[in-house]
Amino acid sequence: MAAMNFLQAAEFIRNDLRLKTLPVAVNFLREKAALPEKTRQPSVALGKRxxxxxxxxxxxxxxxTVGLTQExxxxxxxxxxxxFTDVxxxxxxxxxxxxxxHFISSPEKALSETGxxxxxxxxxxxxxxLTPLAKSPNVPDTVVLYGNPAQVMRLAQAYSYIAGERTPGQFGGKVECADYLIxxxxxxxxxxVIPGMGDRIFSMTQDDEMVFALPGKDLEILLQGLHEAGDKIGARYPVTFYQNFQPEFPKYYKTLGKELGIF
Structure with a gap:
């Protein structure tokens, strides 16, 4: 996708799904010198790591637009x-x-998980x-979208519509940034991805938020899927409630309804 279309893509995704926060474009840079001008590095802009x-x-x-280096x-x-270490x-x-x-019960199991x-x-x-998708200067390596479970469901529907496959996930509750970024x-x-404890403690991720992340190369797939997936049955977000039914009420309501000639 051409860079000039990222603004349109970001606005469509956010408006179609009514996302609370901005879609994020992620790029992994071989050299820190490649960070764009006016990038905010927390150690410089905030004086904090x-x-x-x-x-x-x-x-x-x-x-x-945020740049993160080892510093x-x-x-x-x-x-x-x-x-970012030399271990x-x-x-x-x-x-x-x-x-x-005590995130795991034995060294052997720990190695199995971390491996x-x-x-x-x-x-x-x-x-x-890390850049708002609308302002991304490059084709993203990864696009990250935070949403509630229904919004993430819709994103999975959109992707599978074109790709013909289900979206995978691994859930461990810790260091989940690696799963949605890398x-x-x-x-x-x-x-x-279900965000982990770090997301919730340090980055204020809310209890109703999940993550859908995809390679930047698949952004066109996602957009087409959001346009077309389930359109024959009105699939969209927010999900439309079914209203073609007659409610049942407790017996006391029915008794009064008979007295009043409603039933």
Missing amino acids: VTICQGVTMARVYGW DLICVPAMILFG PDQSATLARLFCDV GMHRLANGEFEALL APFKTGKPRV
Whole structure:
């Protein structure tokens, strides 16, 4: 999709689904020097180090263009998976942390879980660029959409309409930023994600919010699906309530209704 159409795409998605927050474009940059001019880096703009999910919130709520490098980040597990440390074994290091905080019951199970988590190699990318989709200067590597379960359902319908396949998801309740940012980029497939504790504690993700994330290359698929999926039965968001039925009332209402000649 040409960059000039990102504004139209973002506005259509947000209006069609009545999203509360902005669609976010994500780019993984080999060099931090590639960050666009006027990008806000929290360590500079705010004088603070933040979590990756906070950067996502700044983009989707404030509408900021946010750049995250090693100097901007403070979330240890996310920095491990995003390759912003020099640990020799990402899986083992993260597994040790999961055991230490009792997120898992044994070292063996911890390694089994962390070994299957999506990650970037150490030093593979120097920066993460998070931009409102409407202002994206590049074709996104990943597009991230926060919504309630019904909105995410509609996104899954839209994707499967063209792709002919269901949307996968892995749910662990921790370090989920890797699943909605890295996984679509690495696998070339969309994801449905339940945000983890970091999202809820640090980035103010609400209890009714889920994530649908997809590779930027599939944005056209999503748009066509939102236009056409289920149009023969009026499928849309908000879902239309069925009203073609006659309600039943408790017996006391019926008794009074008979007295009044209603029944």
